[in-house]
Amino acid sequence: MDAMAPRRPGWRFMLGHPARWIAFGLGSGLAPRAPGTIGTLWAWAAWLLIDRFGGIDARGWAVVLALSLVLGWWACTRTARELNIADPGSIVWDEVIAFWLILWLVMPAGLGLQLLAFALFRFFDAVKPGPVGWADRRYKLRPGEAIGWRQGWGILFDDLVAALCTLFVLALGLAVRSWWA
Template structure:
């Protein structure tokens, strides 16, 4: 708790404390991100102007995340601490913005799909997770901050691909032969 309040980077990286949950900090951080998204989306509304603002929030959030995750990992002397959840917060914002689900049920499906990809780390997510791992004796640097963020970006992209395929199948836009 002392680390959380000792520097703005730690407060951000720990998702305002949600990452300090003793149980499933990634899931709690993602829930925190969903709640924040809902509040921000309520204020911004929909439309072109809101989309431009969201694009800005996500761009700045990525850069702030690189800084906060790197600084916090250095302070903890752990290359990818589980308590760092800004990557989950940022990724769920990206997903929910792009999916633009009209109600909580669609958002819940996106949340569950993202948590699957982030926690199970199948295929490309595992590759992304390993890409920037610290080598023995190597100091924690920007590569580890990028790694913290990057695997969640890949998990978000996998989530978006899965959801797009599900919508296409539901609407009959993908032939049965392609899926078999």
């Protein structure tokens, strides 16, 4: 296999290094269809389990998010380099950290608001309107550039912007709702 040719991710590849476990969301990114959606669903389930049984308060979640962001930057960069793809669809840690950020800020919330947050986030992440599209283009690979920390950050950045757009729409909706109440 050509050293510069992109690699196909799979379970054997993922299990070869802990960075790949993280980047692939413990395998959720290896879903044959809609890995970003599956990764977001995994993030939601993991959040609910950790929040319920992990004994982590809001301040603890802030630390988890900060550490997950730094660790994820490393894992996404390394995995993208090894796959020789600047922003592989199988890397879903960006969805995980972004959706955890949303849940951290909206919880406790009922199932309806959680579903709305999920749907809005998936819309912003998949369609990439406005600022999300700008964030996605900002860190694309330049001609002659090797995959590096810049692209690793780019993998995370557009999803963080999608999370902020989701939070903005939710806050706007809640403000309008309370104003009309």
